[in-house]
Amino acid sequence: MTGPEAGILLDRVSKTFGPQVALAGVDLEIEPGSYVAVMGANGSGKSTLLKVIAGLAAPTRGSVRVAGVDMRRAGSRLRAMVGYVGHASMLYPDLTARENLTFYAKLFGLRDPAPAVEEAVAAFDVERALDRQVRTLSRGTKQRVTLARALLHQPKVVLLDEPYTGLDEAAAVTLTTLLDDLHTPGRILLVTLHDVARAMSGPGRLVVLSAGRVALDVPLDGRGVDVAETYHSLLRSEVAS
Numbered sequence: 001m002t003g004p005e006a007g008i009l010l011d012r013v014s015k016t017f018g019p020q021v022a023l024a025g026v027d028l029e030i031e032p033g034s035y036v037a038v039m040g041a042n043g044s045g046k047s048t049l050l051k052v053i054a055g056l057a058a059p060t061r062g063s064v065r066v067a068g069v070d071m072r073r074a075g076s077r078l079r080a081m082v083g084y085v086g087h088a089s090m091l092y093p094d095l096t097a098r099e100n101l102t103f104y105a106k107l108f109g110l111r112d113p114a115p116a117v118e119e120a121v122a123a124f125d126v127e128r129a130l131d132r133q134v135r136t137l138s139r140g141t142k143q144r145v146t147l148a149r150a151l152l153h154q155p156k157v158v159l160l161d162e163p164y165t166g167l168d169e170a171a172a173v174t175l176t177t178l179l180d181d182l183h184t185p186g187r188i189l190l191v192t193l194h195d196v197a198r199a200m201s202g203p204g205r206l207v208v209l210s211a212g213r214v215a216l217d218v219p220l221d222g223r224g225v226d227v228a229e230t231y232h233s234l235l236r237s238e239v240a241s
Helices: 046-054 097-107 113-124 139-151 169-182 196-201 224-240
Strands: 008-017 020-030 035-039 061-066 082-085 157-161 188-192 205-210 213-219
Touching: 008 046, 020 046, 020 061, 020 213, 035 046, 035 196, 046 061, 046 082, 046 157, 046 188, 082 139, 097 113, 097 139, 113 139, 113 169, 139 157, 139 169, 169 188, 196 224, 205 224, 213 224
Parallel strands: 035 188, 035 205, 082 157, 157 188
Antiparallel strands: 008 020, 008 061, 205 213
16 A cells, blocks of 8 residues: 555554553554544553554554555654544643644644634634633533644544543534544544444444454444444453453
8 A cells, every 4th residue: 555545554563561462463454535433442452553553652563554654664744644632632721722723733844824723623613712721621622622633734544532532412413523524535534432322323344452452343334233232242251251
């Protein structure tokens, strides 16, 4: 896989932290335009998977390629293809939303940040929060600003780690709509989730991790009930073991 429209390839990727094994030989290929839900019990390796794809953590063994390039050798141009939202917002609480977005636009190498900020603000409906300090924003509004921050540079790969955490029902509905809008033919959307119903309602593929390995990798093509039961069976087996 090569070129700007290429996808993601993980080849026997393992990641350890001392004696702790987070990923244990993961093989995974994700094509452009894919919307993938990643699920699994706490500690199954979901967050680590996103971090190694984003280039934020180097695999202990194996390789991660985005657009055909090993992320360990990725320069700023390749890293700019990736937008990542983890458990932390990476926003500066004492700065306003506008100041945060302008700062990150410059960090992403955008020569004229104002148009990018305006476009992101419109896409994520945060106009009213622009000139407020981030610390004063609700969880839902802060999440939208965080998504705007990650999408400022129009990345081809968007990685979201449990984005629904802490959202009320209204904010969660808004986020679901935003994720649907982010799913475009040229972009990979990879989202870790806990809620099976959410995984069945938007993504086209489900990858389940168990003890750092891929335990299930299936398309979500109208097989929601069967896939949900299989997923729950895997969780029950993991708890029993």
